[in-house]
Every structure is written in C-alpha cells, then in structure tokens.
Amino acid sequence: MGDGQGRVNWEMEALFKIISKHHVTTRDIGAKAEQQLQMVEEQRKIDEEVEESQKIKCEQEKRTREEQKIILGKDNARPKISFSI
Numbered sequence: 853m854g855d856g857q858g859r860v861n862w863e864m865e866a867l868f869k870i871i872s873k874h875h876v877t878t879r880d881i882g883a884k885a886e887q888q889l890q891m892v893e894e895q896r897k898i899d900e901e902v903e904e905s906q907k908i909k910c911e912q913e914k915r916t917r918e919e920q921k922i923i924l925g926k927d928n929a930r931p932k933i934s935f936s937i
Contacts, residue, residue, distance in 0.1 A: 871881075
C-alpha cells in the first residue's frame with residue numbers, strides 16, 4: 853500500500869512541477885478539458901449519426917433483397933426471358 857501512495861505522491865509532484873514550470877493555471881487546464889470534452893461529444897454524435905445511417909442503409913438493402921426474392925421466387929436469380937418468333 854505504501855508503495856502505491858509513494859507513486860501517487862511522485863506523480864502529483866511531477867504534475868505540479870510541470871504546471872508551475874509552464875505557468876499553467878487550473879483555469880487553463882479546465883478550459884482545455886472542457887474543449888476536449890466538447891470535441892469528444894461532437895465525435896460521439898458524428899459516430900452515432902454514421903452508425904444510424906449505416907443501419908438504415910443495411911435495412912434498406914435487406915428489404916430490397918427480400919423484395920427481389922419475392923419477385924424472382926428465389927435468391928439471386930435472374931428473371932427468365934423467353935423469345936418466340
């Protein structure tokens with residue numbers, strides 16, 4: 853347990869040194885975190901829209917295949933064309 857606590861303290865000290873060295877304030881960190889959160893949220897929305905459109909496309913393709921199956925009487929069959937003279 854003590855070893856884990858030492859690592860946490862070391863990480864906190866390292867973070868504090870970086871922050872103080874670059875004169876980064878907690879407000880700056882919060883603003884950057886907020887921007888990242890917004891970007892992640894926007895990407896999530898885009899991903900959901902893409903997933904939804906893919907679902908719709910897949911359902912349409914499935915419906916089309918089923919309609920073709922009904923019309924043609926079997927899967928992937930071509931309609932029979934006959935010519936007579």
